[in-house]
Amino acid sequence: MAFHRITLTVNGEIELVDVPSNMTLLQLLRDKLVLTGTKNGCAAGECGACTVILDGEPVNSCMVLAAECDGAQVITVEGLAHDGTLDPVQETIIEQGGVQCGFCTPGILISARALLDRNVDPSDYEIRDALVGNLCRCTGYLRIIDAVREAASRAS
Amino acid sequence: MPETAGQTFIHTPTPGLPEFDYIKPASLTAASQFLAEHAGEARPFMGGTDVFVRMRDGFWTEKYIVNVKGLDGMNDVTFDPTTGLTIGASVNMNRLIASLEVKEHYPLLAEAAHTVASYQLRTRATLVGNICNASPAGDTIGACMVLDGTLHIHGVDGMRKEPLSTFFVGPGQTVLKPGDIATAITFPIPPAGYAAKYIKLGRNAIGDLAIVGVTALGFPDRGAPSGYRVRLALASVAPIPLVPTQAEAILAEKPITEATINEAAQAAMDASTPIDDVRGSARYRKLMVKNLTRRAVTQVWEQIRE
Amino acid sequence: MVSKEMASVKIPDLIGKSVPRLDARDKVTGAARFADDLQFGPGLLYARIKRSPFPHAIIKSIDISKAQALPGVKAVVTGKDFPGFIGLYLLDRHIFCRDRVRYVGDPVAGVAAVSEEIAEKAVELIQVDYEVLEPVLDPEFGASPDAPLVHPDLSEYEVVPFILPRAGTNISNHFKIRKGDADGVWNSGQCAAVVERKYRVPHVQHVPIEPHVAIAQVNEGGTVTLWGSSQSPFAQRNLIAKTLGISQSDMRVIAPYVGGGFGSKAGVSMEALAVAIAMKTKGRPVKLRLTREEEFYTVFVRQGLVAYFKMGCDENGRLLAMENKFYWDGGAYTEYGVNMTRAAGYSSSGPYEVPHVKTDSYCVYTNHPVSGPMRGFGMPEMHAGLEQCIDDLAEAIGIDPAEFRKINCLKTDSILVTGSKMHATGLPQCVQEVIRAIDWGRKEPPSAPHKRRGKGIALMWKAPAMPPNAGSSAWVELNEDATVTLGVGGQEIGQGTFTAMAQMAAAALGVPYDWVRVAAPVDTQYSPYEWQTVASRLTWSMGNAVVNAARDARRQVIELVAEAWDEDPEDLDIVAGEVISYKSEESISLKDIVVYGLPKPNDSGWMGGPVVGRGTFMPTYVTGLDPETGQGERAVVHYTTGAQAVEVEVDMQTGAVEVLRAVAAFDVGKAINPELVKSQMEGGFVQGLSTALFESLQLKDGVLQNPSFVDYRIATSSDAPADIHAIIVEVPQDDGPWGARGIGEHSMVPTIPAIANAIYDAIGVRPGPPPFTAEKVYLAMLDAAIAE
Structure with missing residues (x-):
């Protein structure tokens, strides 16, 4: 099986890695770059725990080949806070009690950040729609939705 | 390979993707040539959202996975007021949904694409990929059919066009041959005064596969005895995306009333040949074809008669 | 200055305060390790x-x-x-x-x-x-003499004394209740109304995201x-x-x-x-x-259930008798599942006072996936049918279902199905609260002409199901800066137990909440013993151990300072990390005492030293039950009770059910952290909703047809109702820390029947076993000739 030498930027750091053809972006992040904040919940593009921002848009990193990511910009949950200052969605999800077991949380935060990047004032429906691909089994979602709404209102 | 117990299939995908070589050709010609030379052991991919799942499942065991994204203008959405809309094969569904031209002239495409899975999956999923995947449940296929879409195919012999009406052969089966790469889909200018609707019944409120999907597009047409034509396409109720022609004929021929719509809905139901599966029974699906066709046609009719 | 009376009698301010979770920051930054x-x-x-x-x-x-x-x-x-x-x-x-x-x-x-x-x-x-x-694929058949044996060696297996396998059968536990004389009630014709029902509940999965x-x-x-x-x-x-x-x-x-447990x-x-x-x-x-x-x-699945209920009441709607038979689809191994069938047996009256009860609860081996504990431990499955049957009986006697529940629900000192008395309970208050919050009796107009609305209510009770002597332990160690390291062996699975434990330790010791660190990860080599993180038992059991450990540490500090100041320990207190004397009004910071102790006067040596408090807790009062009657002095430690009500809308053209809003009231004794308690009520409701509307393991000839998220759907952000109104009721538990008892599981117990009852209220038809998919509801309406 062929290996590919790729260069990509993850959370602002330039990385040079050799990846086999069948390695997913999720495996690259977790196993090679040890960015374990991104979670593997189904490896089938269904649960959203592995959601990262790839070139400005959220993707299921289990559904992207690492080899495709040559030259890409990736942001993971580890890249949301800057110099110890949390992203507003990180702050509000804590305040609203939208975190329980925390396994879906990284993917939720990425989806929420991506939503607010493209829509500064989302309706409740738009928030729910943006989070449909992020399964959460603990919270019942309402506090997460509250957190995204609150983060949006804080930004405006 | 997937395991079986006697006749019963057991779904046991591998943790990761099987071994393959990732290929990124430099041009369409090179891509078609590679795919043709490795017929049966190479597969093109766009978003990969179905390819990777099927490879984990052990259904697809190709040695080569060929990235055909972004080749020769496949990444563009263009609109021409005289000839219509072109959507490149690499254009992901979120871009399609956000496109102002699509919103203004072909909102049905955006509406249907919006019902596909989740936002993050739609970052990868493409309209052309959804068509080439040829799932009977494909949410956007109906919209592409009623909007009279044409696929542009690059093969070893160069470019050709395939109308959607004859494109689908069976579940997951199309007329595409080894070496063929769908590069774009084009749509003519829609009929004047048209309205359209996609109604999807899934298990969850948003994001599920269609148990039944009904697409309806209606427009005034003096050539039709009723003064209108309504194009219909049904998802998840036949081996291929289904056009209930009898139902369309009823709506073209008889003055459109509640009774006519009911009759057309009944004809759509009669045309459908769904199966029982884990998502729903054939009986329920048929009943829903009737109810949702009635609902979709009624909504379209209320808009176009104004 | 705080008065001595205030400090000793009053519940500390920290108890009942919604402090932020101590694990939240690590979980939002990706730093938390799984x-x-x-x-x-x-x-x-x-x-x-x-x-x-x-x-x-x-x-x-x-x-x-x-x-x-x-x-x-x-x-x-x-x-x-x-x-x-x-x-x-x-x-x-x-x-x-x-x-x-x-x-x-x-x-x-x-x-x-x-x-x-x-x-x-x-x-x-x-x-x-x-x-x-030949496989066994149905529990009722499996319990019959005709079934092939799944475990021919059942009689040779080692088993705890309170589980009763039947040798030579597939029945790995048979739990019986014979309270009063149910047969006599049926034969005497005392009942003004009797209903008999059969319910099926499918297997479901826990689906932790991890x-x-x-x-x-x-x-x-x-x-x-x-x-x-x-x-x-x-x-x-x-x-x-x-x-x-x-x-x-x-x-x-x-x-x-x-990353989510739910029992799995x-x-x-x-x-x-x-x-x-x-x-x-x-x-x-x-x-x-x-x-x-x-x-x-x-891995463990929630077992399937076939349940028969027979219930009768007098003309005033007072329950007279119940006769229940449960066939649990325990699957291939029932090493854990057997105790669910016992729990269902000793809870088989539901949260009602019923003078005559006859129950047979059978754990049956089948060739299905392995049954194991899942949030509610048998109670969601049992209540699914029981609470629909209660609605039907109320209708049969012509009493409003909420009123019927008010009449019959357990009150303090009610005689339980196992013969003992109910402890102090706020269940009647929970019923009142949900009736009020859902505007019971008021029918709202539907959002579209082809839709209909309905409201439903259901009650629940559940005890921690565990061995009678499941124990907890904890230690509290003070660090140089007077921060506190709290050792526990219970696990943070999302419920927020580390936060609640830190609150209790801080409150009992007298330090600010943010001074407490939980020694994690739990490591059996260093952490104190804890039986399991199950049964909603931690707040109560581990909480008691933590409070005991913190009080032990507090005692050590106070005795030291009392000796140093030559004061009576009774006059000293620890408040906000300072040891204070109510008598001399002296004070000293904890950080000046702990670890290094205090000097004796005149450079004559030192006293005290590192402070480590220890605490344990184990219930000592749970008795056995008579194997033939299920009667005994005290079957369980306590019951948490509660009620839910929902409003739904049904699409008459598709059968799709939408849960518009929900209300929930549970008697938690004392909410240590009210927002965490409400979070459990909300999350549990949506998990319950998910099992009510979407979830079932579709087993065909023993083979699972939907082992992926593609076809095992769970509730998404689009399916949660617009509002879940969570109401905390607090009638203290006598042996809970500040009166607290558990809430983790209870919040999903009444959800299936609450939604089922609301659907019935909307359309007048019951759609059969959960999940209440659009298809099932539509076809039921079609059979009743009310579908459009």
Whole structure:
């Protein structure tokens, strides 16, 4: 099986890695770059725990080949806070009690950040729609939705 | 390979993707040539959202996975007021949904694409990929059919066009041959005064596969005895995306009333040949074809008669 | 200054305060470590499991030679290597199957290799020759004499005294209630109304978003370390050590954050596989990580249920008698599941006072996936039918269903189904609260002409189901800066227990909340013993241990300072990290005392020293029950009670059900952290909604048809109702910390019947067993000729 030498930027750091053809972006992040904040919940593009921002848009990193990511910009949950200052969605999800077991949380935060990047004032429906691909089994979602709404209102 | 117990299939995908070589050709010609030379052991991919799942499942065991994204203008959405809309094969569904031209002239495409899975999956999923995947449940296929879409195919012999009406052969089966790469889909200018609707019944409120999907597009047409034509396409109720022609004929021929719509809905139901599966029974699906066709046609009719 | 009376009598301010979760920041930044995130270096091996494709078969032979010969394979193990039995209440399971497979997915062999891919290839090379047997696929049939035996050796299995298997049958537990004389009531014709119903509840999965993962390492001396996503590090240590014949002290379990448990990570399921394989890898660690698909059918599932209810009441709507029969689809192994059938038995009246009750609860082996604990431990399944039946009986006697519940629900001192008295309970208040909050009796207009609205109510009760002597322990250690390290063995699985424990420790000790650190991850080598993180028992049981430990530390500090100041300890207190005297009005910071102690006067030496408090708790009062009548002095430690009500809208053209809003009221005794309590009520409601509307493991001839998120749908952000109004009722528990009792599981217990009753209110038809899919509701309406 062929290996590919790729260069990509993850959370602002330039990385040079050799990846086999069948390695997913999720495996690259977790196993090679040890960015374990991104979670593997189904490896089938269904649960959203592995959601990262790839070139400005959220993707299921289990559904992207690492080899495709040559030259890409990736942001993971580890890249949301800057110099110890949390992203507003990180702050509000804590305040609203939208975190329980925390396994879906990284993917939720990425989806929420991506939503607010493209829509500064989302309706409740738009928030729910943006989070449909992020399964959460603990919270019942309402506090997460509250957190995204609150983060949006804080930004405006 | 997937395991079986006697006749019963057991779904046991591998943790990761099987071994393959990732290929990124430099041009369409090179891509078609590679795919043709490795017929049966190479597969093109766009978003990969179905390819990777099927490879984990052990259904697809190709040695080569060929990235055909972004080749020769496949990444563009263009609109021409005289000839219509072109959507490149690499254009992901979120871009399609956000496109102002699509919103203004072909909102049905955006509406249907919006019902596909989740936002993050739609970052990868493409309209052309959804068509080439040829799932009977494909949410956007109906919209592409009623909007009279044409696929542009690059093969070893160069470019050709395939109308959607004859494109689908069976579940997951199309007329595409080894070496063929769908590069774009084009749509003519829609009929004047048209309205359209996609109604999807899934298990969850948003994001599920269609148990039944009904697409309806209606427009005034003096050539039709009723003064209108309504194009219909049904998802998840036949081996291929289904056009209930009898139902369309009823709506073209008889003055459109509640009774006519009911009759057309009944004809759509009669045309459908769904199966029982884990998502729903054939009986329920048929009943829903009737109810949702009635609902979709009624909504379209209320808009176009104004 | 705080008065002495205030400080000693009043509940501390911190108790009942919604402080932020102490694990939240780590969880939002990606810093929180889960088991799969731990790094083991290049020596790590990867395990995969060869599983049975048949629901029931004899293993004739296993050929592992090809797998062993594959380059990169380091070990291949089968059942031959591990003769011991394993199980929590009934030892009916081997780590790997030895002679027989009993469900599709039963582990037959295990492989360790240098990569997951190679391990997977090796698994494919293992050849197993089976002789296929007739499977048992229905619990009612399974309980009959005609059924083939799933465990012919049942009578030889080791079992705890309160579980009663029937030798020569598939019944691994038969729990009976004979309270009063139900037969006599039926024969006497005293009842003004009687209803009889049969209900089915399908198997469902827990679906934690984190799949099971375990990493095991066995060093040369034979000591075992297991890292895993675990609700039960101590139970796993105990059960696996026993099976392997090693000392508990040679088995160490380290359990980082758990990405959702809901019971699936309690007891032992796949962890023993990793340990067994690691015994053959010469010291190299082995990781076994289940795929999502394996997660659906190879770890514990919530068992299916076939339930019969017969209920009768007098003309005033007072319940007179119940006769209930439960056939639990326990699956291939019921080592844990047997106790659910017992719990359902001793709770079989539901939260009602019923003078005459006859119950038979059967745990039945089938060739379905293995039943195990899931949030509610039998109660959601049992209440699903019971609370619909109550509605039907209310209708039969012509009384409003909410009113009927008010009449019959348990009150303080009601006589329970097991013959003892109900402790202080706020259930009547919970009923009142949900009736008020849902505007009971008011019918709102639907949002569209083709829709109809309805409201439904359901009550619940549930006791922690566990051995009578399940214990807890804790320690509290003060650091140089007077911060507090709190050692507990209960696990943070999302419910917020670390936060609640830190609050209780801080309150009992007298320091600010943010001074407390929980010693995590839980590690059986260093953490104090805890039975399991199950049964909604931690706030109460571990909470008591934590309070005891904190009070022990407090006592040590106060005695020291009293000696130094020559004061009466009764006059001293610790407030906000300062030791104060109400008498002399002296004060001293904790940080000036702990660790180094205090100097004696005139440089004559030192007193005190490091402060470590210890605390334990174990209930001592739970008695046995008569095996023939189920009557006894005290069956359980206590019951948490509550009520839910919902408003739904049904689409008459598709059958789709939308839950518009929900209200929930539970008597939690005392909410240590009200927002965390409400979070449990909300999350539990949506999980309950998900099981009501979407979820079932679709088993066909023993084979799961929907082992993925594509076709096992769970509630998404689009399915949660617009509002869940959570109401806290507080009638204190006599032996709970500040009166607290558990809430984690209870919040999903009444949800299926509440939604079912609301659907009935909307359309006048009951759609059959859950999940209430659009299809089921529509076809039921079609049969009733009300569908459009």
